[in-house]
Amino acid sequence: MDGHLTHTRTDWAHFQPGAGAGMTLMQAHFTAHAFERHSHPTYAVGLTHTGVQTFQCRGARHASQRGDVILFNPDEPHDGSRGTDAGFGYSMLYLEPAVLQAWRDGAAGTRVAAYFRQPLAHDPQAAQALHQALAAAAQPQERLRAEALASAALIGLLQRYGEHTGDVSDCLDAGRDRMEQARDYIATYFAEDLTVERLAQQVGLSRVHLSRAFAKRFGVPPHVYLNAVRLRQAQTALLAGQPLAQVALAAGFADQSHFNRRFKGSFGLSPGAWLAQMGPGSRPWDTYIL
Incomplete structure (x- = not known):
C-alpha cells in the first residue's frame, strides 16, 4: 500500500x-x-x-x-x-x-x-x-x-x-486485423502488467472500445484472454519441471498465492494438485480426482 x-x-x-x-x-x-x-x-x-x-x-x-x-x-x-x-x-x-x-x-x-x-x-x-x-x-x-x-x-x-437514461449497445466493428493485433500483443507480453491503455494505443482505439470490441470478436474480454495465456504458459512450465514459485512469476502472476487463486478459479484445483495428476508417473484416472 x-x-x-x-x-x-x-x-x-x-x-x-x-x-x-x-x-x-x-x-x-x-x-x-x-x-x-x-x-x-x-x-x-x-x-x-x-x-x-x-x-x-x-x-x-x-x-x-x-x-x-x-x-x-x-x-x-x-x-x-x-x-x-x-x-x-x-x-x-x-x-x-x-x-x-x-x-x-x-x-x-x-x-x-x-x-x-x-x-x-x-x-x-x-x-x-x-x-x-x-x-x-x-x-x-x-x-x-x-x-x-x-x-x-x-x-x-x-x-x-445517471441523470438521464443510458444506452449500452453493441460497439462499432473495430476490424479483424486490429483485434488479432491486440490478441497477439497479449500473447507476446503476457508476463507484464498490461493495461487497457497500452493495448488500446497499439490498435488505435479508445480503451472501452478496445475492451468491448475484443470481447465481441473473441467471446472474452482482454483480461480473461490474458489469464488464459498466463495459465497455459504456467502449465507448460510445470510439466517441464520448473518450481511453482518460479513458474508463477515467469507467467506474469504477482506471487504464488495469486497464481494459485487464478489457477483454481479456472481448473477447480491447485497447480500442485494438477501437476500431481498430469505430470510424469500420474495414472490416467487421476485427472478426474479433484
Missing part, C-alpha cells in the same frame, strides 16, 4: 494507485473518526463492507449499510461518520473526470450520463460488479482486469443511476 493513516486501533485507511492513470483506491475502517464536510475533484464510487456509514449529501441524511453503493459526483459536498458504535468499513474508487469521460464512448456503444442522480444505491447486482472491480484494483499484476471490471461497473451504475 502506498499510504497508511492510523487514528486508533480500529481506525485506519490505505490508499494506492488504481488500475491506470487518474484512478485511486482507498480501503478504510473508521469508528472514532468523523469526516468534516468536504468534496473531491474526482468521482468517488464506494462500497460499504461492514457496519453503517451515515453522511449528509444533497440536503438529506443517508445511511449506507453493507452492500450499498455510494455515488459522489466531482465537487459534491458530503461528510461521513459511523451510524452505530461498531463503526464502518468500506472501499472507495476515486476517478478523475477524464477517465470516466473516456469510458462514455459512442463508438464503443456506451452512451451513458456523465453524472449520478443520487448519492446512494441499494443494488446487489451492481454492488457485486463493483466489489470485483475493487478487489482486482488491490491485486498487483491485474491492471488489465482491474480497469475492465471498473469500467464495466461504472458504466452499469451510470446506466442505472
